Amino acid sequence: MFKKKFIPLLTLVIIFSCFKKSEGLRQTDMQFLVNQVLSIHAQYNTIDDDISTRIYKSYVESLDYGKYYFYQSDIKDFSKYELLFDDFIAANDYRAVFEIFALYKIRTDEAMVIFDELMKENYDFTRDESILVDREKVPYASDRNDMKERWRKNVKLQLLNYVSSGKSVKEGKQKLEKKYRLMKKRIDEIDEEKLLGMFMNSIAAALDPHTNYLSSEEHQDFKISMELKLEGIGVRLRSEDGFVMVESVINDKIVAVAQNSGEPVDVIDMELRDVVKLIRGEKGTEVKLTVLRDVEKADKPSRMIIPIIREEIALQDSDAESHIEVMKKGDKTYKIGYIKLPSFYEDPDTGKSSSGDVKDLLAKLTDEKVNVVVLDLRGNPGGLLTEAVDIAGLFIEQGPVLQLVRKNTPPRIYYDNDPEIYYRGPLVVLIDTFSASASEILAGAIKDYKRGLIVGSGNTFGKGTVQSYNVLQNNLGAIKITTHIFYQPGGTSNQLSGISPDLNVPDLSAIWEMSENETKYPLKWEKIESAEFKKYKHVNDNVIKSLSKSSNSRTNKGEYSELRKKISDYRTKLKNKTISLKEESSKSREEEKALEEKIKNGREKEGIDLKNDLFLREAFNIGTDYYDMIGK
Numbered sequence: 255m256f257k258k259k260f261i262p263l264l265t266l267v268i269i270f271s272c273f274k275k276s277e278g279l280r281q282t283d284m285q286f287l288v289n290q291v292l293s294i295h296a297q298y299n300t301i302d303d304d305i306s307t308r309i310y311k312s313y314v315e316s317l318d319y320g321k322y323y324f325y326q327s328d329i330k331d332f333s334k335y336e337l338l339f340d341d342f343i344a345a346n347d348y349r350a351v352f353e354i355f356a357l358y359k360i361r362t363d364e365a366m367v368i369f370d371e372l373m374k375e376n377y378d379f380t381r382d383e384s385i386l387v388d389r390e391k392v393p394y395a396s397d398r399n400d401m402k403e404r405w406r407k408n409v410k411l412q413l414l415n416y417v418s419s420g421k422s423v424k425e426g427k428q429k430l431e432k433k434y435r436l437m438k439k440r441i442d443e444i445d446e447e448k449l450l451g452m453f454m455n456s457i458a459a460a461l462d463p464h465t466n467y468l469s470s471e472e473h474q475d476f477k478i479s480m481e482l483k484l485e486g487i488g489v490r491l492r493s494e495d496g497f498v499m500v501e502s503v504i505n506d507k508i509v510a511v512a513q514n515s516g517e518p519v520d521v522i523d524m525e526l527r528d529v530v531k532l533i534r535g536e537k538g539t540e541v542k543l544t545v546l547r548d549v550e551k552a553d554k555p556s557r558m559i560i561p562i563i564r565e566e567i568a569l570q571d572s573d574a575e576s577h578i579e580v581m582k583k584g585d586k587t588y589k590i591g592y593i594k595l596p597s598f599y600e601d602p603d604t605g606k607s608s609s610g611d612v613k614d615l616l617a618k619l620t621d622e623k624v625n626v627v628v629l630d631l632r633g634n635p636g637g638l639l640t641e642a643v644d645i646a647g648l649f650i651e652q653g654p655v656l657q658l659v660r661k662n663t664p665p666r667i668y669y670d671n672d673p674e675i676y677y678r679g680p681l682v683v684l685i686d687t688f689s690a691s692a693s694e695i696l697a698g699a700i701k702d703y704k705r706g707l708i709v710g711s712g713n714t715f716g717k718g719t720v721q722s723y724n725v726l727q728n729n730l731g732a733i734k735i736t737t738h739i740f741y742q743p744g745g746t747s748n749q750l751s752g753i754s755p756d757l758n759v760p761d762l763s764a765i766w767e768m769s770e771n772e773t774k775y776p777l778k779w780e781k782i783e784s785a786e787f788k789k790y791k792h793v794n795d796n797v798i799k800s801l802s803k804s805s806n807s808r809t810n811k812g813e814y815s816e817l818r819k820k821i822s823d824y825r826t827k828l829k830n831k832t833i834s835l836k837e838e839s840s841k842s843r844e845e846e847k848a849l850e851e852k853i854k855n856g857r858e859k860e861g862i863d864l865k866n867d868l869f870l871r872e873a874f875n876i877g878t879d880y881y882d883m884i885g886k
Contacts, residue, residue: 308460591619598637636691679705710755718749
């Protein structure tokens with residue numbers, strides 16, 4: 255029995271008529287998916303009223319996180335469903351989901367009318383006013399005037415960003431019009447399958463931050479990222495003003511895609527994901543791209559058709575790689591072996607894996623007789639848990655690497671059973687706030703075993719949960735489900751607080767104080783018993799104290815002192831949740847964007863750049879000090 259009456263049948267007919275027949279996820283699939291999630295979730299067995307409230311909030315936020323569409327009266331009306339989603343899911347009845355979405359579409363139509371009105375207005379960038387960017391603290395609009403005012407400030411902020419980048423207000427308005435027309439087009443293209451996928455993710459998000467549903471296309475993307483290969487044409491694409499741009503080779507604009515001798519499909523204003531889906535295909539098959547290319551001394555772009563035979567493409571940007579850096583200190587010379595590990599990956603078809611690659615790199619560095627190995631996990635978001643276990647095993651004889659706990663069951667312990675050590679010398683592991691999940695398993699094991707020194711600009715992200723990836727039949731995609739909380743060998747978990755470094759070194763990444771603890775509905779944990787394992791003597795309090803003293807003497811002055819001040823200043827700015835809409839304030843925003851780009855480019859750049867990467871420079875200095883203490 256439902257506790258509330260539903261909307262009239264006529265209204266429901268109108269709502270359902272908005273959707274074309276779905277070929278993927280259907281309402282009849284939803285209960286099966288929910289039950290599959292709950293059957294293996296780390297902590298939850300059922301959906302109760304508390305979870306129902308979370309589902310309601312997650313669904314409304316997925317539609318209107320910025321609070322630019324729904325009114326206070328809408329939210330008041332929707333609140334009648336807040337405690338009922340557990341009942342609706344049990345009954346396999348999703349009329350409330352469609353009702354909320356139907357009103358959302360009406361509100362987006364109304365918002366476009368407001369947007370068109372605002373495009374005709376003039377904007378005074380010398381006026382001293384501000385906008386609150388913390389949308390959780392912004393109430394929903396009370397009426398149309400209130401809604402129009404928040405849209406006005408939003409439009410002004412975006413126009414100011416365009417103006418600050420050198421565009422005129424007219425050009426900025428043209429950009430915005432294209433942006434919001436495309437956004438509205440994407441909303442109008444949401445069919446029953448996409449909406450149910452969105453709602454399934456609202457259910458998942460109500461359980462924890464990492465359980466989620468992936469559509470068939472999203473599943474393919476995830477598979478590619480784990481296997482580091484795809485079958486396609488070997489170019490990098492981006493979306494700009496409705497065109498798909500070929501970024502890695504040349505700035506061609508793709509306007510149509512054809513399969514072999516088939517008819518070209520117009521892809522202007524098509525979502526980037528859908529264009530990529532058309533371009534990808536089986537190895538050896540042909541795809542024809544119709545492109546517009548700017549030609550020197552021509553009045554307009556040249557239109558041409560480019561036939562391409564698809565091939566298997568190795569995505570090597572995420573491969574582990576190594577370098578050797580020679581450093582001199584006084585009359586001493588040191589060889590530092592540096593390994594950058596961007597992710598934890600494996601391709602079952604070829605046998606290629608991150609652990610295999612790191613093993614080979616360690617063998618090469620050992621042959622080169624390096625004095626110390628620096629393993630860089632900065633910015634590494636994780637990947638396959640088993641790969642983290644195998645890589646940890648390269649540095650220890652054998653023993654437990656992590657413990658998994660689920661729904662009060664006894665811990666499941668993952669061991670390194672290989673007695674061989676593939677690198678025995680001094681080890682320095684680099685972390686930052688963007689090191690997460692499998693990175694934390696590896697860094698945590700190295701720290702518990704006292705096998706190596708952990709150096710970072712702060713704690714790691716704090717994602718201490720394990721997800722099971724379940725591929726669904728009938729082209730329904732996949733579900734990623736949080737099944738366990740993982741613990742380090744010593745019985746503590748990095749969940750929420752992360753792995754803390756033995757030595758702190760300033761780095762620009764420390765500007766962003768991010769952690770699992772700040773996500774919605776993170777899972778909690780309690781300490782468990784330590785597993786039995788043998789600790790090494792590579793790290794102790796005296797070693798850390800001595801290395802910290804030497805490091806601090808280098809980083810308390812000069813460039814490092816300036817870096818610390820810059821970090822402090824930007825942290826203060828980021829904590830300010832309001833943005834000024836005066837023109838001069840755009841300069842500081844441009845500085846922040848430039849800083850983000852600097853960090854991003856520094857991470858993506860090949861090789862070693864000790865001139866600009868102050869953190870890495872000091873990590874290498876610590877490595878040589880560490881070698882002098884324990885490596886002889």
